[in-house]
Amino acid sequence: MERKSWVRAAVAVMALAMAAMGQHGQWVTFGHDAQRSGWARDEHAFTPANVGRMGLAWSAALPVQPRALTALTAPLVVNGEVIVAGASDHVFALDAAAGRVLWTRALPISRKMPGPPSWLCPNNLNATPVADPAHDRLFVLASDGRLNTLSLRDGRPLLPPLRFVPAYAKDWSLNYAGGMLYTTTSQDCNGAHSAVYAMNPDAPGHEVTVFWSAQNCPQGGFCGAGIWGRGGVAADGDCSIYAATGDAAFDPGANEFGSSVLRLSMSLALQDYFTPADWKYLTDKDLDIGNSTPVIFPWQGRTLAAVGGKGAVVYLLDAHALGGPDHHRGLYLSPRIGNDAQLWELYGIWGEMSAWRDAHGQTWLLVPLWGPTASAWQAPRENGPAPDGSVVAFRVVRGEDGGARLAPAWRSANLNVPDPVAIAGGVVFALATGEDTRQAMHPVSLEELARNHYRQVIEKRQDLQAGHAELLALDGETGRTLWSSGATISGWTHFSGTVVGAGKVFVTTHDGRVFAFGLGGDAQPVAPAAAPAASVNQPPAPAPAAASGEAKGGGGALCGWAKETFAAVCANCHGADGKGYAALHTPDFTDAGWQAAHSDAQLVGAITHGLRQEGYMPAFGTSYSAAQIDALARCAVRSFAR
Ligand code: HEC
Missing domain, CATH: 1.10.760.10 (Cytochrome c-like domain)
Incomplete structure (x- = not known):
């Protein structure tokens, strides 16, 4: 039954893709599909043998005003167009082949911004839109919390904007599954507490359903349990959706679900949950697992879910029996693979894992890890030192008890703060974002303090950025680097994602650019980028023993x-x-x-x-x-x- 619906879904996706694009794939939602697999199984341009020939096809600068750390969402690739939304409530469609702007749309905004954007609450268009090519429409969630329905062909509004989430909430990628639209909120920005939101865009009245992940909020205060995976929720193709929550108390009797993975019905009734036994430790140390949307994938007739968090443990779950009878037992918990210091910034798993199946039927799980791997953990194959971050690959294997296990396979070369990966044709496309992710907790000198460095980190993280992104093509079997964009990408990016479709790989940056890489490499390089940033995640020298006072x-x-x-x-x-x-x-x-x-x-x-x-x-x-x-x-x- 589960298997059947997976096959049905896969066949439908394939048919759509083949009809529309021939050998080239589409990427209609964050993470490619409603399961957030990251696997462009319908894209056939790339192989490990040909990616060495990749080069810049085009780059385009878009007129978007960044809001704090954000500028452009991760792209979508639909009907030969690349679609990106801008933080300042703009939507752009570009010709995927040449980068020409086909149409742009400024979304109508009904409420004034409550205050200046900050990196925790950017007051922006934050959710990656979702396309519904079967009905020629694009759903875009504007900063004022209203859902815009646009024509994919020319960006024309098809409906007046519909209220979906509170204005200037911090909301995450839209998902469209089983006829329902979903998004999630986090960080309690402008009073919008953490929740999953659902709406049927075709039902009269456009009623909105809400599931709150935290209940016990101090008066007017911060509730936590933020659902801040960039992918919002994931869907399994069997009418359930999955969300991971951040720091908060866990008290199921009081409907309080911090540090948990939730399974909800399409009408947002709670069906099941998994809460790590050490949830209190995770919440106390601010190591939330809510920063990555679970990836849902089939394995030997079952449906699995995988999620990680800043604590750098990979949780492998049976999607249909998340935490077992006591809700605390997953199928398999990996050893800690990173974040030896167990710090709440800089290290660990930040962003979605991806899952794909190779030509031999082997299922792989790919984990973006910030900072070095744990000193007590090693992958059988490591591709050079990786102090700033890497992608770690596991094989999903059968354990002695017949259940699913993870077997470490390889670790990539150094990636300076990796984003979630995209996989196509046996190639793993990994993006080092170049972001300086310091929030506060690095040893600091009195000089730095005197320069008000900390206040800047709190108030203006975007102004401290000096790095640039780099795209790598890795061999899916070994993690070996097959190709790198070097210094071609001029800017850094924050919480974005690599996208593959229409025979190209797309990346967006904070300076409002879209970069397209393809085979052939006949294009002009863009203006030379600054030299690669030093290891920004390395703490600076400790404070000198100076006595200024x-x-x-x-x-x-x-x-x-x-x-x-x-x-x-x-x-x-x-x-x-x-x-x-x-x-x-x-x-x-x-x-x-x-x-x-x-x-x-x-x-x-x-x-x-x-x-x-x-x-x-x-x-x-x-x-x-x-x-x-x-x-x-x-x-x-x-x-x-x-
Ligand atoms: C780099 C940031 C930073 C700077 C600079 C800083 N503090 Fe703190 N301070 C903290 C943090 C964070 C805590 C809470 C620590 C914790 O709970 O782990 C703290 C806690 C404290 C505490 C409470 C200790 C306790 O027992 O709970 C005192 C007192 C304090 N700081 C005084 C100062 C003074 C005085 C200065 C200036 C000379 C200063 N701090 C500079 C970050 C800072």
């Missing part, structure tokens, strides 16, 4: 010095008002309860030796004298309580 110390002046130093150095992370930043895990010094719970000795200890509980608090013991540190605790930290 030493001379100003002494007597009653110490209190004044402490206040000045707090404003110049500490406020970078604690805020000038002492209230802290959620993104940095800094405490709220104005909270009387917090003050009462912390002794003077504790404050002095933390300032002297640093603290790495939930965030990163640097040690100042080598920079300031004991008297100065005492003054920082007494005159600065304590002053917020009064």
